[in-house]
Amino acid sequence: MARLYIFAIGGTGSRVLKSLTMLLASGVKPNSDKNFEIVPIIIDPHKSNEDLKRTERLLGNYQTISNEVGLDSGFFSTKITTLDRLTTSQNRLSGSFTFNLQEVGGRKFSEYIGFNQLDEPNKALADILFSGKSINKRHEEVNLLDVEMDIGFVGNPNIGSIVLNQVKDSQEFKDFASNYNEDDRVFIISSIFGGTGAAGFPTILKNIRDAMNNRNIDGKGFLQDAKIGAITALPYFNIEKDNDSPIQKSDFIAKTKAALYYYKDNVTGNNSINSLYYIADNYSGKPYKNDPGDNGQKNDAHFVEMASALAIIDFLETPDRDLETSEGKALKPIYKEFGIRKDASDIKFSDLEDYTERKIALRLSQFALFRKYLTEHLSSAVENEAWSNDSPEINKKFVDNTFYRTNLTEFLNSFTDWLKEMAENKRGFSPFNIDSSIDALIKDRIGKYGLVFKSKVDYGEFNNQLSKTSKKSKSLDRSSAEKRLIGLFYETTESILEDSYGLKN
Template sequence: MSVYVIAIGGTGTKIVEAVCHLAAAGIYTQGEPIPKIEILFVDPDKGNGNLKEADGAIATYQNCTKNIDQGINPTLNWWMQTKLEFLGLWTPFQKADEFRLRDVFKYDDYNGNKEVIRHLFDVLYTEKERDVLLKDGFLGRPAIGSAIMTQLRQNVATNESWKELIGKIDSDLKTEANNPPQVFLCGSIFGGTGASGFPTLGRLIAKELDNPETGNLLRKVKLGGLLMLPYFRFPSKEDKEAVFARSEEFILKTEAALRYYGTQDLKFDTIYLLGMPTMTNVEKFSKGGSDQRNDPHVLELYAGLALRDFIFTPKPNERQVILLSRNKDNEISWDDVPDKDEVRRKLTNAVRFAYIWLSRIVPGLEHAKTKLGEVDFALKFYDRESIKKSGEWDRINAIKVWCEAYLKWLGILHANGIGLRWFNVTAFYNQGNLIIDRSNFPDLVDKGLDREINIRIRDLSKKDLQGIDNGTTGLAKALYKVLSEKSI
């Protein structure tokens, strides 16, 4: 079963980063079939720092999952099993030298009897809006973004990215008729790219799928969307005339967008809206490019959980709007999580795995390279030759990189002042740095509630492992298995 996630703008890329971490913990698996999540980024800002962070999260996940071959056993077939495929980045600018609104619409060509078109353009856009370079995105201007995005609707027949997407959906329907594909768009409602791209791309996909020439695929495909309401703000720039995003305008833009969506038939089966009563402060302003790197936010995690709900909820007969609220104003606890028991178990087991891998497994294997006989758990999965092989150490380090990324991501989510209370992050995170001290392991969830690391390590076994059961792959699967079967 394929799930196509179309991540629009900077907020869309931050959601994908969260999706990668949730996929690793098995949030998107419930037995068979295991979904394949195929990700397409839509952003005119190719150098966006958030985009690079999401690219890195995908690469880290893929590099780690290729070492976990066939799950663990039939009852624990979720960890690191969701397939993530990167479909690439699509930019609405078709030509490399057309990064201004006036260039895209050939403003300077309207002379003589066509000059009235230029006058109309002058009414709709200021001179600075016409001339500003848009290679860093639409700068919080949906009116600019919508104009650019409409070009895609006119050129869809020749656009390779969209032809490929529709072709893949058509192919999925033919090969997996019992598990039809799903399409999920996500982005912000308050920025430039997300606010302009969401309705335009949603309509475009619906139109293509509802085309009689393609077999009216929309009846079979589940189409969902997620819009993020304003959840962060940044310092205002002194230049009031320059063209860039202004967080003080977010609420006004959101109200206008919601009124617009309320009057439109967007063809979505399900729409999710996520927001916070108080916006988080972003200290550094960036109009785009590599400097635009926002810290992870808990609302992006909830966006990932919304994707989970979308995947596992059958296609409704009527469009649905999903609502969720938290119990306390200043705290987010496990009681505020949909399907709390399963989500908590999977995220917690992934935290325990990451912590043990970093604090006990990697140091133990380093020691075992020269003194294998002194490391009991290593003897179960390696011999004196295999423990030294570069291929094994590539796998060890690939898992290590994911463990560090996962714990740091959770640490930032807990540290940004929103009131997340899922883990005792002081046991592994402090002011941007990981703390890896094996004595802290019993305190990861609730202080003193878990067992000591050495007790967990002692229970490692190859029994009931699917596929490869030795080396680093076998060790990793055995560790996750013992943590899952003996969860608190």
């Protein structure tokens, strides 16, 4: 199986990765003749970042669920794994999805570069290069050399580029390089208007293209000639004004222009990237809390992040012939943007372009229907419905086990939060009536027979369909209750939504 290594940089990287995980859980897959295993590598010096921690927890639950039910059950059918699972190196990694940046926690930038050990000419040079001002986590104005890096690079990519250059010498990068094969691909997620992402993208890209420790018997560099895609997020959200914060919305455009100017020579101008996706949104909605990092940085999910995750799906659908690379240079670089059919402030499936709607509407609706049934009705169904008694039984003991009570329930709760956060954001994405009756779950959709179910509060028809699938399905894996549950609901929700709503993949 080919692998896609995803370098998710900074807070935006974690949030886009979260959206990708939700899409993969729902059964969204690239239209490709290859199956890809996903290997996320999160790079963020801000270890207390709540966005990072939420994504790590989500990935861990996904991995546990997918390992339990296999890759043929519809939901959770794309394998996600940590880098350490791929290596036999004696220097084992942590088993985490997060890259371990060394010598960052609790240190000032001046300590990281050994400023006090420099001779006077080099001290003078460092003073010139890092002569700007910033605000530390105690909201005090400090020189850039005195920035404390454990909350990230607070909008200073010149600092980030120095620190993140350590990636190439790390055990993680060596294991990534030694495991990279010719059919594998790389994708980099970053924002362009902050510090960590703006610095991390060109730094990681350069380190991959310059890699020399991944050669085949003919001396060709699999990694140097890797098929590399990236999404660079331009400004897409608003933040509260806070004069004591180093993060100011008024700086976003200036930083974006500066980064794009640098990318023109060092990313796009030298053909380092095979496929680069741009995304932005100038919709000025509810501002996020201005949190440079010391309070945990927990941003609501945003439609732009889900659209960015779709760039990864699109990249995997791109044929190999369009991603050819020679001596570290893309022969036919591709540049793409994302658009919607209607400039709506509250996006529904019908506002998306046809291909995007077909790609996600059925699968996300299936998963939303699955979540709704399990959240509202499964505890009753395991005692009263015939389909739950088929072998292997889905009973009260199953509902109380760790797989259902912890891993699956936590994931479904995160899915609910993700949908609600996107719906309440501006620009919003709200294709579902989350708290409605089942028949009204999908907005702007009327079943061909009117209401899909006999009653707005009656799960009877759903249970009838579950019983039919349970009795007649030849593809349903019945080797465990976990596999039967996931496969049963995937097949049944697909049938209901295709027959009654006309949703197709």
